[in-house]
Amino acid sequence: MSQRIVVTGIGVISPIGIGKEPFFNGLMQGKSGCALVKGFDTSQLKYHYGCEVSAFRSEEFLPEAFLRYGRASAFSMAAARMALADAGLEVPDFGQEQIGISIGTGLGEMQTLEHCLRQRLMAPDSLPETAPLWEGHHITRSVAELFSIKGPNMLFSTACSAGSDAIAYACMRLQSGQQTAMLAGGVEVFSQMAFWGFSRMKAVADQECRPFDAGRKGIMIGEGAGLLVLETLASAIARKAPIYGEINGWGTSSDAYHMTAPDPGPDGGMARAMRQAIRNSGIGLKDIDYICAHGTGTAANDKIETAAIKTVFGDYAYQLPVSSIKSMIGHTGGAAGALGTIASLLAINNKTIPPTINYQNPDPECDLDYVANQMRQADIRMVMNNSFAFGGNNTSLVIGKYDGGLGV
Amino acid sequence: MNEQSKREVVITGIGTIAAPFNAAEMLGKKGLKYLSGTTRLALAAVQLAAKDAGLPEGFGAYSGVVAGTSYGHLNSCIDFYESAIKDGEAYVNPMEFPNIMMTMTAGQIAIRMGLKALNKTVSTGKTAGADALCYAKDLIETKQAEVLFAGAAEETVSQMFANDFNTGARQAESVFFVLEEKSHAIKRNAGIYGAFLGYGSCFCPASSGLELQASIHRAVSGAVQQAGRPALSLQYLLTAASNQQESEQEEAAVRAVMNQTNTFGPLLKDGILLPEKTGVTSMFQIRKGLEAAKNKECFICNSFASGENCTSMIFESVR
Numbered sequence: 001m002s003q004r005i006v007v008t009g010i011g012v013i014s015p016i017g018i019g020k021e022p023f024f025n026g027l028m029q030g031k032s033g034c035a036l037v038k039g040f041d042t043s044q045l046k047y048h049y050g051c052e053v054s055a056f057r058s059e060e061f062l063p064e065a066f067l068r069y070g071r072a073s074a075f076s077m078a079a080a081r082m083a084l085a086d087a088g089l090e091v092p093d094f095g096q097e098q099i100g101i102s103i104g105t106g107l108g109e110m111q112t113l114e115h116c117l118r119q120r121l122m123a124p125d126s127l128p129e130t131a132p133l134w135e136g137h138h139i140t141r142s143v144a145e146l147f148s149i150k151g152p153n154m155l156f157s158t159a160c161s162a163g164s165d166a167i168a169y170a171c172m173r174l175q176s177g178q179q180t181a182m183l184a185g186g187v188e189v190f191s192q193m194a195f196w197g198f199s200r201m202k203a204v205a206d207q208e209c210r211p212f213d214a215g216r217k218g219i220m221i222g223e224g225a226g227l228l229v230l231e232t233l234a235s236a237i238a239r240k241a242p243i244y245g246e247i248n249g250w251g252t253s254s255d256a257y258h259m260t261a262p263d264p265g266p267d268g269g270m271a272r273a274m275r276q277a278i279r280n281s282g283i284g285l286k287d288i289d290y291i292c293a294h295g296t297g298t299a300a301n302d303k304i305e306t307a308a309i310k311t312v313f314g315d316y317a318y319q320l321p322v323s324s325i326k327s328m329i330g331h332t333g334g335a336a337g338a339l340g341t342i343a344s345l346l347a348i349n350n351k352t353i354p355p356t357i358n359y360q361n362p363d364p365e366c367d368l369d370y371v372a373n374q375m376r377q378a379d380i381r382m383v384m385n386n387s388f389a390f391g392g393n394n395t396s397l398v399i400g401k402y403d404g405g406l407g408v
Numbered sequence: 409m410n411e412q413s414k415r416e417v418v419i420t421g422i423g424t425i426a427a428p429f430n431a432a433e434m435l436g437k438k439g440l441k442y443l444s445g446t447t448r449l450a451l452a453a454v455q456l457a458a459k460d461a462g463l464p465e466g467f468g469a470y471s472g473v474v475a476g477t478s479y480g481h482l483n484s485c486i487d488f489y490e491s492a493i494k495d496g497e498a499y500v501n502p503m504e505f506p507n508i509m510m511t512m513t514a515g516q517i518a519i520r521m522g523l524k525a526l527n528k529t530v531s532t533g534k535t536a537g538a539d540a541l542c543y544a545k546d547l548i549e550t551k552q553a554e555v556l557f558a559g560a561a562e563e564t565v566s567q568m569f570a571n572d573f574n575t576g577a578r579q580a581e582s583v584f585f586v587l588e589e590k591s592h593a594i595k596r597n598a599g600i601y602g603a604f605l606g607y608g609s610c611f612c613p614a615s616s617g618l619e620l621q622a623s624i625h626r627a628v629s630g631a632v633q634q635a636g637r638p639a640l641s642l643q644y645l646l647t648a649a650s651n652q653q654e655s656e657q658e659e660a661a662v663r664a665v666m667n668q669t670n671t672f673g674p675l676l677k678d679g680i681l682l683p684e685k686t687g688v689t690s691m692f693q694i695r696k697g698l699e700a701a702k703n704k705e706c707f708i709c710n711s712f713a714s715g716e717n718c719t720s721m722i723f724e725s726v727r
Contacts, residue, residue, distance in 0.1 A: 044498050097610060097626060106509055108531070110485075117489045120568050132572060136510070137478060137533045141715055144611045150626070153611040153717050154539060157510035157531045165528060172546045178630065193488055196497045197505030252552060254472055254518045254527040259506050269524070276552075390506055391515020393527055 003175050006402055008241040009087025009229030010342050011079035011185075014329050015051035015222055019082060023339075024346040026328065027354040028375045033329050034208055034220050039190050047204045051222035051330025052190050066146055070112035070133050071189040073142040075225035076103055080143045080183050087229035087241055089181065091147050094239075098180040100151030101140050102169045103187060103227070104162025105334035106389075108136030108155075110191035139187060151179050157334075159389035160294075161252075162186050163226060164337030164397050168250040170230045180235045185227035185338035194333070195221055201260070203298055209331075211295035211324035211356050212302045212370045214363035219296045222330025226338030233404075244345040248283065248382065248398040251276025255392025262304045262388060270294075270308035273394035274384060278312075281398040285313050288320065288398070289380035290353055292340045294388045295324025296331055301388065306366045321378065323371040327357040337387035337395065344383040344399045353378050415549045418726070420598040421461025421586030422695055423453035427564075427579055444507045445563030446480035447516045449582035454517050454557045461586040461598060463555065468522030472553045473584075474544040475514040475529045476536030476560035476687045483566050484508050513561065525553035535609075536560050536687025537583070538711035538719040541694075542607040544587050554592045559584030560687040583691030600726045601698045605706065606634030607721045614715030620654060624661035624712060627720035631708065632665060635722045642666070642722070644700065644707035646693040658710060694723065701725030 012019060015033025016026030026033075033051040042048045053075075058067050061078035069077070080101075084091070091099060113134040132138070137155045144153050152173065156165045163186020170182035198204050198221055209220035236243055253276065255262060255269035263269050278285060294305055310317045325343050326332075332339055347353055352375050359372040381401040388394045431448040432440060434455070443451065454473065463471070484507035492500050506512050511529045518527035526547065532539045537560030544558035561582035565572075593600055608630020612623035645662055649655035690711035697707040705725050712718035 044496060046498070101611070106511070108510075110508075113482075113485060114489065116569075117486065121490065121493060135478065135533065136531045137716065140532075141611075145613065145715075148613070150611050150613065150623070152539075152609040153532065154543075155531045157529045158514075158527075159509050159511040162511075169543065169546075172550055175550075176546070178634075192497070193485065193492075193505075193508055196492055196500045197488070197502065197508065199498070200500050200502040201505065252526045252528075254524055256468065256518045256522050256524050256527075259512065259515060259519065272524070389511065390509060391511045391527060392518060393511060393515060 004233035005171050005174050005230055005247045006233050006236050007228050007244040007345055008231050008236050009083040009089060010244065011082030011086065011227045012342055013053055013056060013075050013079050014224040014339060015053050016329055018055055020346065027325055027343055028352055030355050030357045030373060031328060032357060033222065040192050045199050047199050049207050049220060050190060051220050053223055066142065069142050070109035072105060072109045072187050073139050075189065076139050076143050076187045076227065077146050079185065079225040079227040080147060083183060083227045083229050084147065089229055091149055094181065096148050096150040098151065099149050100173055100179045100182045101143050101149055102154040102166040102182060102184045103140050104156040104158060104166035105136065105139060105187050106159045106162060107188065107191055107194055109134050109138060110193060111189050114192055143183065158393045159391060160333050160336055161387035161389040161393045161395040162334035164387040164395040167247065167338065167341060167397060168252065168395060171247050171250060174230060174232050181229060181231040183227055184230050186335040187225040188223050188333035188335045190223040205297055208358045209297040209327050210358040211297040211327050212363065212366040213359050214361040216297045216299060216302060218298050220330035222332040224329060224332040224335045224339060226335050226342045228341065243402045245348050245402050246400045248400040249277050249281030250395060250397045251280055252395045257392050260390050261300055263392065264304050266311055268304065268308060269392055269394040270305055270388055271311045273396040274308065274312045277384065277396040277398050283382065286316055287382050288384050290347065290383045291320055291322040292344045292383055292385040293322050293324045294386040295326055297326060303365045305386065306368055309368065317368055321353050321371050321376065322368045323354055323356045325354050337385065340385040341397060341399060344385050348380055348383060348401045351377060351379050353380065416590035417545045417548050417587050417604045418590045418593050419585050419601040419604060419698065420588045420593050421457040422601065423456030423460060423584045424695065425449050425453045425582040429580060442503050443516055444480065444484045444512065445580065446477050446561045447513045449563060449580055450475055450513050450561035450584065451517050451520060453559060453561065453582040453584040454521060457557055457584045457586045464596060467555060469524050470553060471523050471555040472525035473514045473517045473523055473527050473557040474540045476540030477510055477513055477529065477562055478531045478533050478536045478687055479562055479565055480513050481508050481510045482569060483563060486566050486568060533716040534687055534713040535711040535717040535719045537691040538721060539609065539717060542609060542719060542721065545604050545607065548587060548589050554589050556587045557584050558587050559691050562686040562688055581688045583688055583695060602726050603724045605722045605724055606631045606636065607719060608634065609717055609719040612712055612714055612716060612718040620714060621657035621661045623718040624658050624710065625664055627718045628662055628665045628708065631720040631722045642708055643705040644697055646697050646707060646709040648690060648710040648712045697723060698725060703727035
């Protein structure tokens, strides 16, 4: 039995703000979360800037027993707490078994693993206290334990599309009637290994991320978490929950092309994911009012994503606003799809499109409307949120306005 | 979202890899250097499964892969980190970097097999294989793919981390199934091992023993409900129990569901052959069930661990 899926709660941890209001205000103000990296020494590297969440304090969100958990778990638990509170959803009253968890991540508890590796390489016979906490699935486990959630507990490790994959999975569970609500989204934390790796790939920008700009140099590595309460419409109405919008559909594809480079072909994975999302949503191309782009700021992604949008939308692509919030929050990896979804929902509800900041010089190969540098007022009803990842993993979500009352 | 008509999912191929395993012999030497141990195991199993299923030329266009692994990136992370310490962080090998992400297992399989529908990796601990299979079933049912390779792979964990697991060092192993939409399989005259009728999945809190029994009950109930057969004859329970206490709770939970539904035949419980050690274990169990069951016999395969998921799957053998 097919169900309509709505979003009733939002939890955000981002480099430009913790909580939905600071996040949204930051996006609309074109605030950059980029700064010199503080988490570790970058002096031996060519790059020194990133988008860290420096304001996060675990103790503000978590009971003492949970403070020893890794940063990805802490981010997830804190974002889950915000989302559940926002949705007005008390787990015991709602039903512990009715709610599931699906979270996506690229590198999981990588900071904790790095800590373990440092200790073990220095003292091979010692067992650090953090031993079991480096496991990736500890992220979803910790959220389940903190909130006594007993539905399915899924961790997706699909790199930069993981957050969107987790949301798509949640939609499947809800549509099939197996769950009534899902906590879904993504998380990524700043890690040395990611910074070293992306730096050596020369995929990192110097001081600012400039998606779709002719002078773009690469990504700005970021961290954060975005979790949403997804719920069947019937459930949301029954408990008079605030409704941010609907997840109208999703599409996914595989490039089968290259481990790190996107498929540049006319029928590449990006275009197929977008087409499938539209088909799955049962809408027309012109129903999409805005694209929250993957827009990483790398030469390859932005050029190929632009071409894919033109392939899918034809001439209508030139009328579509397309922007990249990564210009402000950096590339938050497994959290990116979830944070893009939240940005899209807030854009719909506030009738404003977030800008692409740091945009200075047009690139002839990136010739769409990128909402350069200033947010824009617009009555947007339907958004496509793109997430494309290493391994040729592509997922697009269609997010729509909810018109049935109970809006936020 | 569009209304989805119910599609049935069947198993048309199986590929199994266990140590000793000669990757170069099976996969060829080209590009092998940059495949992690887990990816090598998974890719080899997928190749065997594809051959077993007799998939026609061009199958990649409508096929994908869902891989379950929980430690698939660990040895690559250790190597990458050690190289940074040894050579300097500015000199790590960028070709080695992608392997610290678990997504590379499914990604590499997709590239090498030309799988265009999707490639996904799930990481849910000891139930990773079972959860990958269930996720693949959902994806086929919702028309995201016609054919999916689904299963799990784990490489032998480095000695540096072996003591983190109470079951000791893990063995390198991999099992992948070919899951296929039933009418698609029939149309191409594929051999069918069995039908994947239903599954249930829930979190199993680590707090007390009784939680395990309750979790198994929930998962089995969900599987029975989804299987949707009014007169289901359940002949085998392929257990995930790793000790007597777990075994008793598992059996009590399954019998409780049977009594409630009053639809099952006598239950023959498999012995504790493969204590739940990795996400691959339940994959071996399913293979065993498909081999042992007679035509139209159903069996239930559980996969669970305290503090992780509890996933229960029901299959019907086809001969």
